Amino acid sequence: MSIIEARNIERSFDDLTVLSGLDLDVAKGEFLAIVGRSGVGKSTLLAVLGTHDLDHGGSLRIADTATGELSSSELAALRRKYLGFVFQDFHLLPSLTAMENVILPAVFSGGTLEEARAQAEKVLDKLSVRTNETPTSLLSRGERQRVAVARGLVNNPSVLLADEPSASLDEESEKILFDLLDDLRRQQNFALIAVVHSTAVLHRADRILELKDGILHEVV
Ligand SMILES: Nc1ncnc2c1ncn2[C@@H]1O[C@H](COP(=O)(O)OP(=O)(O)OP(=O)(O)O)[C@@H](O)[C@H]1O
Numbered sequence: 001m002s003i004i005e006a007r008n009i010e011r012s013f014d015d016l017t018v019l020s021g022l023d024l025d026v027a028k029g030e031f032l033a034i035v036g037r038s039g040v041g042k043s044t045l046l047a048v049l050g051t052h053d054l055d056h057g058g059s060l061r062i063a064d065t066a067t068g069e070l071s072s073s074e075l076a077a078l079r080r081k082y083l084g085f086v087f088q089d090f091h092l093l094p095s096l097t098a099m100e101n102v103i104l105p106a107v108f109s110g111g112t113l114e115e116a117r118a119q120a121e122k123v124l125d126k127l128s129v130r131t132n133e134t135p136t137s138l139l140s141r142g143e144r145q146r147v148a149v150a151r152g153l154v155n156n157p158s159v160l161l162a163d164e165p166s167a168s169l170d171e172e173s174e175k176i177l178f179d180l181l182d183d184l185r186r187q188q189n190f191a192l193i194a195v196v197h198s199t200a201v202l203h204r205a206d207r208i209l210e211l212k213d214g215i216l217h218e219v220v
Pocket residue numbers: 013016018036037038039040041042043044045
């Protein structure tokens with residue numbers, strides 16, 4: 001069973017058609033790299049797959065649930081249960097510590113603060129992040145990115161959606177980040193759908209798909 005199944009996805013902004021009849025199946029645990037020129041619609045696609053953008057045509061199933069039939073609260077619950085996100089510019093809250101940033105989604109997903117803290121500690125420890133620093137103070141870009149990854153993984157998602165997660169990192173930090181993601185993926189078996197530019201990272205992917213003319217093309 002695919003963890004994500006997208007059929008005939010359409011997305012336009014006024015008269016600009018970005019996604020046009022796009023189909024995609026994502027298997028559990030796979031690393032799917034998405035490439036394509038700037039402005040082609042990669043971020044739009046991730047927003048649709050992540051259920052942040054609901055203004056699309058076609059159908060989307062996540063973990064065998066048709067998202068189009070859900071109320072907004074059911075959709076939020078589905079998102080918290082199955083999806084994790086890493087944004088290009090981190091979206092960390094600057095006045096909170098690394099630990100607090102990572103705890104937040106765990107708190108929103110229910111359960112006690114203690115449970116959320118334990119989960120956050122576990123994933124931050126795996127990612128070797130200093131938990132009590134705030135993103136603006138002592139954390140390097142590489143560390144901030146690892147905090148963003150920890151936050152994306154704290155609810156143990158089935159799918160991690162990442163938009164150019166290493167865009168602002170040097171080669172060494174990028175390698176460290178993807179080594180970690182490979183290890184964590186093996187342990188937790190989440191699918192990784194990432195917009196990727198670097199060839200070093202593309203080599204790690206199970207599949208590379210190019211977004212072009214509104215649909216995905218297999219890159220060989
Ligand atoms: N909210 C919006 N309103 C209008 N147009 C939009 C909106 N979001 C995206 N677009 C347009 O849709 C197209 C695709 O944008 P998108 O950000 O998905 O591209 P991208 O492939 O992620 O580009 P990049 O590689 O530069 O990040 C662009 O032409 C963009 O201007």
